[in-house]
Amino acid sequence: xxxxxxxxxxxxxxxxxxEHEPHAGCWMAWPERPDNWRLSAKPAxxxxxxxxxxxxxxxxxxxxxxxxQYEHCRSTLSPSIRVVELSTNDAWMRDIGPTFVRxxxxxxxxxxxxxxxxxxxxxxxxxxxxxxxxxxxxILEIERVDRYRAPIVLEGGSIHVDGEGTVLTTExxxxxxxxxxxxxxxxxxxILLDYLGAEKVIWLGRGxxxxxxxxxxxxxxxxxxxxxxxxxxxxxxxxxxxxxxxDALERLEAVTDARGRSFExxxxxxxxxxxxxxxxxxxxxxxxxxxxxxxxxxxxxSYVNFYIANNRVVFPLLDERHDGEAADLLxxxxxxxxxxxxxxxxxxxxxxxxxxxxxxxxxxxxx
Ligand code: KQY
Numbered sequence: 001x002x003x004x005x006x007x008x009x010x011x012x013x014x015x016x017x018x019e020h021e022p023h024a025g026c027w028m029a030w031p032e033r034p035d036n037w038r039l040s041a042k043p044a045x046x047x048x049x050x051x052x053x054x055x056x057x058x059x060x061x062x063x064x065x066x067x068x069q070y071e072h073c074r075s076t077l078s079p080s081i082r083v084v085e086l087s088t089n090d091a092w093m094r095d096i097g098p099t100f101v102r103x104x105x106x107x108x109x110x111x112x113x114x115x116x117x118x119x120x121x122x123x124x125x126x127x128x129x130x131x132x133x134x135x136x137x138x139i140l141e142i143e144r145v146d147r148y149r150a151p152i153v154l155e156g157g158s159i160h161v162d163g164e165g166t167v168l169t170t171e172x173x174x175x176x177x178x179x180x181x182x183x184x185x186x187x188x189x190x191i192l193l194d195y196l197g198a199e200k201v202i203w204l205g206r207g208x209x210x211x212x213x214x215x216x217x218x219x220x221x222x223x224x225x226x227x228x229x230x231x232x233x234x235x236x237x238x239x240x241x242x243x244x245x246x247d248a249l250e251r252l253e254a255v256t257d258a259r260g261r262s263f264e265x266x267x268x269x270x271x272x273x274x275x276x277x278x279x280x281x282x283x284x285x286x287x288x289x290x291x292x293x294x295x296x297x298x299x300x301x302s303y304v305n306f307y308i309a310n311n312r313v314v315f316p317l318l319d320e321r322h323d324g325e326a327a328d329l330l331x332x333x334x335x336x337x338x339x340x341x342x343x344x345x346x347x348x349x350x351x352x353x354x355x356x357x358x359x360x361x362x363x364x365x366x367x
Pocket of ligand 1: 352
């Protein structure tokens, strides 16, 4: 059984490794709710399956699935992908899964954050979210990893770490009144450092335009490795994304990381703007209390929302005009890793992308 610990990762000598560090595997969850995924989630399931197959060529993948979808999911995925029945409310493993931490001896533990579906009853995306909130604990049981239950609402997509003491996040999300209204910026920072085993928090302002997560950092900027940040970028000053990305760039240029390094910032072209099509909006079963999908609404598309697997980077194909440039920039940034594009429009239509649907498990021993 997995024990629940009363201390914190920092106090016990644990830290969250950077995503570029070696993994033991990756967790995902199978989409099915028809009020978020069009056509009863059939197209999204194909996209999730393609992501899982791309990752499993680099590291073991586990797919969480409902009993109702078990047989379909099991027969869709390769036998080498582990499929386990585990109840969730939707399929955003980055946000509902545990954040794994590791100590210098290679021992692992997990942080189980509180989850309120990206804003609870004040702008949250669905109700209820109780199964999602229990998912991290169940995963830690399966992984036989002890658990810290963190005292704040936080989704994994709202933080990125470099594994060497630096945390990247956004004010739009973590200071939003619909997450932890009783806590100040300083209190939230202190909890981040304690539960991620880090030393410095760098605050960006807002996330990608129209991001329904209230601006998760994993859609606008991420660490490629310590000292190197990838940032979604458009030079079009008429696009509201320009001012958001410009502000992020200026903040990154004005600070140093926990080790005193200045950042190299690599700009990834923003795809689109990509809008929801008539047929796409029409395929979603609208339900009271769930975010509506309207034709013509702008989607929060970004190439930053990729997953770093052990020997490959799996990134979203979103816009033929920019996919090749994004792939070339990622290839230059990740020497030694193969760059694999996966058609991701169906994931984007549900409100996120490849990073949002994956959660890495670090390797047990430092690699
Ligand atoms: O981007 C994410 N990390 C999650 C998006 C959730 C969207 C729910 N409809």
